[in-house]
Amino acid sequence: MNWDIFKGNWTQFRGRVRIQWGKLTDDQLDVIEGRRDVLLGKLQEAYGVTEEEADRQVKVWEDEQIAGEDAAEARRAG
DSSP: OOHHHHHHTHHHHHHHHHHHOTTOOHHHHHHHTTOHHHHHHHHHHHHOOOHHHHHHHHHHHHHHHHHHHHHHHHHHHO
16 A cells, blocks of 8 residues: 555554554654654554564455445445
């Protein structure tokens, strides 16, 4: 997924990130600011997971966001 979308809409996606990874603090979310690499690092810190596991979790989350956006577009179109 194009992370420029997350950077540009960080306030919207910030809440979704908080729902998915509740251990992340407001300060950590401020630092992340829609940057995937920083999110991976903060997930490793907060959850004690490897970089590979953090990347896997983020990929699953990205896919869910894409699916949700596609469904929303379909509802608007029709």
